[in-house]
Amino acid sequence: DAGVTQSPTHLIKTRGQQVTLRCSPKSGHDTVSWYQQALGQGPQFIFQYYEEEERQRGNFPDRFSGHQFPNYSSELNVNALLLGDSALYLCASSAVNTEAFFGQGTRLTVV
Amino acid sequence: AQSVTQPDIHITVSEGASLELRCNYSYGATPYLFWYVQSPGQGLQLLLKYFSGDTLVQGIKGFEAEFKRSQSSFNLRKPSVHWSDAAEYFCAVGSPSAAGNKLTFGGGTRVLVKP
Numbered sequence A: 001d002a003g004v005t006q007s008p009t010h011l012i013k014t015r016g017q018q019v020t021l022r023c024s025p026k027s028g029h030d031t032v033s034w035y036q037q038a039l040g041q042g043p044q045f046i047f048q049y050y051e052e053e054e055r056q057r058g059n060f061p062d063r064f065s066g067h068q069f070p071n072y073s074s075e076l077n078v079n080a081l082l083l084g085d086s087a088l089y090l091c092a093s094s095a096v097n098t099e100a101f102f103g104q105g106t107r108l109t110v111v
Numbered sequence B: 001a002q003s004v005t006q007p008d009i010h011i012t013v014s015e016g017a018s019l020e021l022r023c024n025y026s027y028g029a030t031p032y033l034f035w036y037v038q039s040p041g042q043g044l045q046l047l048l049k050y051f052s053g054d055t056l057v058q059g060i061k062g063f064e065a066e067f068k069r070s071q072s073s074f075n076l077r078k079p080s081v082h083w084s085d086a087a088e089y090f091c092a093v094g095s096p097s098a099a100g101n102k103l104t105f106g107g108g109t110r111v112l113v114k115p
Helices: none
Strands: A005-007 A010-013 A019-024 A031-037 A044-050 A053-057 A064-068 A074-078 A087-094 A106-110 B003-005 B010-014 B019-021 B024-026 B032-038 B045-050 B056-058 B064-068 B073-078 B087-094 B103-105 B109-114
Touching: A005 A087, A019 A087, A019 A106, A031 A074, A044 A064, A044 B103, A074 A087, B003 B087, B003 B103, B010 B019, B019 B109, B024 B073, B032 B064, B032 B073, B045 B056, B045 B064, B045 B073, B073 B087
Parallel strands: A010 A106, B010 B109
Antiparallel strands: A005 A019, A019 A074, A031 A044, A031 A087, A044 A053, A064 A074, A087 A106, B003 B024, B019 B073, B032 B045, B032 B087, B056 B064, B064 B073, B087 B103, B087 B109
């Protein structure tokens, strides 16, 4: 079992650009959550996808959007990137009555 | 709204000494409680969790935590620290409606282990 896998590992983008991050959940998991972790802080919940729909959302602007595919994998899209969007983006997967398992994260740097 | 406070930003401990990390939460009912560990540049690894039942829970790597409802606390302990325990530790609270639902994290405690 490969666990939760995220791609890419690192990327650098310019202000104003758009970025797409990808996540494959752990085998048997159908729910994907995304978190943003700024340097020196705890992760903050962005949103969660279940059955290809956004089920919960944290306090993030509409520039942050997502998608879940029929195979349960997910994408996080961020439009009009700001310097403040630089962070480690973590994907977590879960199933009914299981805790969240996290991927290694994608380090996004906006310059 | 739920919240988690980890009062200690940094803790330095000698190898072989005991370790206790504090966590206080705010939640309307008994939540699900978690401790995660993060090595530099890495994702989060679950150390232990509390859902219900025995208030003293055992986790991986020799860690344990005690849920105290009256104090709204869920402190993490380890009797004897190893150099490999140097990392950042996060306490988190989740909704009891589903274990995988939205987690609210504390700000983390960075642990440094002295030889």
